[in-house]
Amino acid sequence: xxxxxxxxxxxxxxxxxxxxxxxxxxxxxxxxxxxxxxxxxxxxxxxxxxxxxxxxxxxxxxxxxxxxxxxxxxxxxxxxxxxxxxxxxxxxxxxxxxxxxxxxxxxxxxxxxxxxxxxxxxxxxxxxxxxxxxxxxxxxxxxxxxxxxxxxxxxxxxxxxxxxxxxxxxxxxxxxxxxxxxxxxxxxxxxxxxxxxxxxxxxxxxxxxxxxxxxxxxxxxxxxxxxxxxxxxxxxxxxxxxxxxxxxxxxxxxxxxxx
Numbered sequence: 557x558x559x560x561x562x563x564x565x566x567x568x569x570x571x572x573x574x575x576x577x578x579x580x581x582x583x584x585x586x587x588x589x590x591x592x593x594x595x596x597x598x599x600x601x602x603x604x605x606x607x608x609x610x611x612x613x614x615x616x617x618x619x620x621x622x623x624x625x626x627x628x629x630x631x632x633x634x635x636x637x638x639x640x641x642x643x644x645x646x647x648x649x650x651x652x653x654x655x656x657x658x659x660x661x662x663x664x665x666x667x668x669x670x671x672x673x674x675x676x677x678x679x680x681x682x683x684x685x686x687x688x689x690x691x692x693x694x695x696x697x698x699x700x701x702x703x704x705x706x707x708x709x710x711x712x713x714x715x716x717x718x719x720x721x722x723x724x725x726x727x728x729x730x731x732x733x734x735x736x737x738x739x740x741x742x743x744x745x746x747x748x749x750x751x752x753x754x755x756x757x758x759x760x761x762x763x764x765x766x767x768x769x770x771x772x773x774x775x776x777x778x779x780x781x782x783x784x785x786x787x788x789x790x791x792x793x794x795x796x797x798x799x800x801x802x803x804x805x806x807x808x809x810x811x812x813x814x815x
Contacts, residue, residue, distance in 0.1 A: 588603060706764060
């Protein structure tokens with residue numbers, strides 16, 4: 557069965573397969589009955605899809621419970637390593653994390669969302685909900701706002717229409733006009749701050765990894781940490797220069813890749 561028309565035409569059974577994969581991840585494994593209840597599918601339909609995934613080694617079965625298999629890791633590592641920015645960012649992030657004692661992230665955009673592509677942990681770094689490979693909406697992240705600020709207005713509107721601007725904390729910008737005002741300020745200033753917009757008590761500062769021509773921005777790097785430690789003054793006076801040094805180094809590596 558197919559849905560949609562033209563370039564948006566989709567195969568319903570494939571949509572179902574991906575719903576199952578995402579449910580297995582969000583539930584951290586589940587029985588056939590639990591998946592059927594979660595997705596509101598018949599058990600017979602669910603069993604057929606799970607049997608197909610298991611046969612192709614994408615799902616493993618432990619007793620009555622199904623879990624995602626390590627074959628996904630192969631695909632994930634391949635995709636990450638194919639990104640030149642990911643191959644080159646490791647030492648840059650490690651140096652930044654060591655200099656700040658906080659966590660340093662590399663974020664890129666895909667399908668209108670932020671993707672946490674790589675990270676490095678400083679000695680005092682705090683682990684949050686974020687993880688490498690995770691995805692999030694762009695509007696509440698310092699890196700995400702930087703990326704949005706460097707996209708054409710038509711693309712910005714498309715992302716807002718598709719993903720919305722949901723509130724994460726009372727500090728999250730949820731109004732499109734207010735967001736556009738902030739993005740204009742970010743373009744002028746060259747950096748962005750996430751002032752407790754994603755997690756209450758967490759602050760981040762980010763700088764862009766700029767490109768040329770058809771790709772004006774490759775991604776963004778941020779440093780994040782507890783707001784009481786990562787004060788606005790510290791962000792501006794100590795971390796901003798280190799961030800700009802890091803992003804400039806990565807831009808040069810992308811422009812002149814090492815042999």
